[in-house]
Amino acid sequence: MMHFLLLFSRQGKLRLQKWFLPLPERERKKIVKDMTTMVLARKPRTCNFLHWKDLKIVYKRYASLYFCCGLESQDNELLALEILHRYVELLDKYFGNVCELDIIFNFEKAYFILDEFLMGGEIQETSKQSIAKSVEASDMLQETMEEYMSKPAF
């Protein structure tokens, strides 16, 4: 089971955090700090796996963003890499050529998409089509651009 998933920028700014186990705030901050320093210090073309305490850390960089997750010892590292990849694909499909800014401004969407894909740190659905369908369904009440612009800006 995955314990956490973090997205952070090359500057170490946290863009998304998902915790699959309840942890006190202080511990979360410590993990975020450890992960960013550890992962950002890695040289290019090193392997994508690390040991940290009793967890396996799997990370991968996509453009300016690092995707990093903590796994239990019996979990499969290669598949975890593909979980990260599939999540990127899902974001990409939803936002269309996703970039860091999309995740910053639509963080809630990034969470919703993740929720369709993973639950309790385990994979819930691997089919890109099924997930896309559920996410679209939640966007059923779409607003037009005019509606959007007519809303108050504060």
Add this chain to the structure above:
Amino acid sequence: MPAVSKGDGMRGLAVFISDIRNCKSKEAEIKRINKELANIRSKFKGDKALDGYSKKKYVCKLLFIFLLGHDIDFGHMEAVNLLSSNKYTEKQIGYLFISVLVNSNSELIRLINNAIKNDLSSRNPTFMCLALHCIANVGSREMAEAFAGEIPRILVAGDTMDSVKQSAALCLLRLYKTSPDLVLMGEWTSRVVHLLNDQHMGVVTAAISLITCLSQKNPDEFKTCVSLAVSRLSRIVSSASTDLQDYTYYFVPAPWLSCKLLRLLQCYPPPEDGAVKGRLVECLETILNKAQEPPKSKKVQHSNAKNAILFEAISLIIHYDSEPNLLVRACNQLGQFLQHRETNLRYLALESMCTLASSEFSHEAVKTHIETVINALKTERDVSVRQRAADLLYAMCDRSNAKQIVAEMLSYLETADYSIREEMVLKVAILAEKYAVDYSWYVDTILNLIRIAGDYVSEEVWYRVIQIVINRDDVQGYAAKTVFEALQAPACHENMVKVGGYILGEFGNLIAGDPRSSPLVQFNLLHSKFHLCSVPTRALLLSAYIKFINLFPETKSTIQEVLRSDSQIRNSDVELQQRAVEYLKLSSIASTDVLATVLEEMPPFPERESSILAKLKKKKGPGAVSVNELEEGKREGGELNGGGERGGDSSAIAASNASTPSPSADLLGLRTGPPVTAAAPSAGSLLVDVFSEAGVNDDGFLRDLEPPTESSDSLLAEGPGDSDSAPPTVVSEDPAPPLPESNELLNKFVCKNNGVLFENQLLQIGIKSEYRQNLGRMYLFYGNKTSVQFLNVQAKPVEPLIEGGAQVQQVINIECLSDFMEAPLLNIKFRYGGALQNLTLKLPVTINKFFQPTEMASHDFFQRWKQLSQPQQEAQKIFKANHAMDTEVLKAKLLGLGMALLENVDPNPENFVCAGVIQTKAQQVGSLLRLEPNAQAQMYRLTLRSSKDTVSKRLCELLAEQF
């Protein structure tokens, strides 16, 4: 320009986020956030009811602020309101807020649970999924209590939508992990197992995580899943890559499901049913074959997915450990990966091979890759890969390749990354010991280890080399010669000095015949390092010097001069000073016979598990090192530690030394060495240094305090070697329960340190004790009041016999590790007439003994008093006076308590206030006391406030008995 969000974008949110991004400094950001928080707060408090959209927007802003790392203390209620909105997007934001900012506020949980209940029964699949997600995200016990019964029903109901089933399965898994007692599968078991047959691949994928977890806990109830899993796996493995539509990932059919099926099978032994097993072996072979096929895509995703299945299959093969053919194939496959251009694959191959190395079928096959692995250790650019290579070398090491592997690891150590050096050192030390054929190689290896990575050589490692040298007389001469040579280096590591000092002190005589290493040369060599060493090492060297006086009488005057010098005898460190004074005295007054007895050569150490192995296990966590590793080594290599050969009785020294007790001597190295229960002269202390190994238990008996009964036999016993050294006639009986009056006896000593602890017709036990910081020393005097001998007084360090009318004493060193409630127990057994006397007392060690008085002015006192105002920090008792309320007596008692009695602090002169700090190894606990006597009512009110609640409580209990 903010990216315009698709769908139900919230413009205000986008504007706020871009404002934050435009902030030039942290201060500007905080200012902007505070402004926004004020705005939101006023909106929430305003008279005008907010519409759903605004509420959603503000809740979302709060969430954003929280995710930036700021505290959020409001908005929860509004989020809960959103849950009951019938607009999906509003509900969704409400749930997201709750999931991220869980608050154990019970009032709120009740409301949240209500909303969840409504959504679960709404029969709207999207609402149901949201609710299930929220339960899984929060996963609290309250939620488990509310929903653990309902969710299995949803999971197996025929009319549940697939997407809801998927959520329900994983939600149930989450609840099972938090509160297994609340999730009762019972009647649902077989229907859950049959989800493995579900037509919808997504449902199977989700359900299998649940089934795997349940199978691990209840393998028997779920064992029918094995055959279902095998047939499902077989169908996937044999399917064409297009059969599974969207569940094919980069030309690999259902990689996630395949891996999970293989993982589930690892919860069980190989299937007993021949047909099932045949089918499974076929699957595994297909997977291994497919790994050899040319890739269907050049994308890394394709190879990752394919290899993920391969590695999982190999794990299963290793788990079964019964198919030699498959094991060897797996090993060859991994061998190919060892030189793969993908770093990830090299890393995983090294890791998997570690487990293969432990199987007897594949151990030899793994060994054939030794050159590749050594090469990886030398040339890999990535430290985490090198680490795996080192692990694998360790795992594949056996007698045939030990010399090569140890040499490679040693040479790697010179350039190894700091982060892994300590572990490498431990591994080298273990391998060297485990596979040592000749011990000179072992000694060389460890000394090299110290030379190359001295800073990373932990105590355990050098203790161990000494234990082994002492136990093997064939290597002692060589060891003495080698350390002597190693010490010639102008700069040698302090650990080398320790080993050198110890070994030359014991066995320097073995090389003294050579004029190049004559006694005086040896001494001068050691002493040339003295001034560069830390205090514990110097203390050890002083002991080596006194041993020299015994070994080589010709060095006596030189050494006495050194001991007599001001820098020793007036050393500001009390331990060094004491050793110098005592050794000087010992060397000048004791006859050579006495000297020879006291400073006799060390007896062999009892055989025990290598402390290094224990340390490595602790470092790596359970499971990393197989427990019987060392035993294995012994089987192959014969007796290593040789404890048995010389019939070692480790306690002989302690016993013989105890014959010259010196009550006031602080010979034990109270601060540096672990406490021992004998007032042994320092040679004994040296013994003790080594003795202590990594053991936590023999490191002072207060560690045994919880639970107190465990300490009952560790007091008179002397560390782990006790049982072999006890006289054969000792009747081993369980210690008696504490005497009924032992509490009362204990109370006598709360405010005093000396006195008679116990007395009956036969025996009197007197106590003298002293405390300093968190350490203490207690002398127990056992007086025989009869005129006949007590026989079989149990073991050391008391002599096994007390003459009629005579008295023997015992010293106990005490270290307070953390605060405690129960006093340690003292169990005494002896024979009087023919009858075994067995009595158990409480040793008068109470928490207040570790008080350091603190003087403070009235103002400070009350300020601190106020700071300790949480209810649990205070303990109070009102009680009737048991003794006359004499001010002077009270004062004396309070002083005896160990706190500072503060005058002119309390506005009421009748009252007493005290302050002190309890010193424990773990922490310091400040405590304040106020005692208010009421002479008319003959009552007291006693109040204690401490920074730790248990301390207040305990002190209050103890003191209430005193006045």
